[in-house]
Amino acid sequence: MSFLELLRFIKDPTTYGVWRVVFCELGRPERHSIALVPAENPYRGAGKLYQLADDPGSGTVYAPGLFYDFKQDSIFLRSVYQFSVLKSDLERFEEFAENPDPPHNTEIEDDSQMPVRSSIEWVDGVLANAKEFLGLTGPPMPPIVVENEWWASF
Secondary structure, eight states: OOHHHHHHHHHHHGEEEEEEEOOOOOGGGGGGGGEEEESSSSSTSSOOOOTTOOOOTTTTTEEEEEEETTTTTEEEEEEEEEOOOOOGGGGGGGHHHHSSSSOOOTTTTTOOSSSOOSSOEEEEEOOOOOOHHHHHHHHOOOOOOOOHHHHTTO
């Protein structure tokens, strides 16, 4: 599945709201990837993750996720991952794919004109069934070891 095919898929209104899409800046090869994480996040409530402008550390969360690496055109799973959201607009996916490393600085007070926002915002994504999407037929992912029943049921 190509990047643009994924873009069309996640915009499909028939699967809206089951998953949410975030951009990742990980400082590793996975940096150029999109994370699909459960819409309901037990630690943030109502599936929302946000970061106040004066609190740059509040946008970090650990979550199970499905990651799409558009540089390698591949999909991979991680049970728990730390991520930060860089974009908040699905219509800017193509721009990000063409220029994945624009300058950014989380200490800038007003970065609204920068290509990548330092503020943390959710993007509504849509993926009804990750297992079907990936064509997986093997056993489910192992339980995630945290003290929360929601994670174990993922």
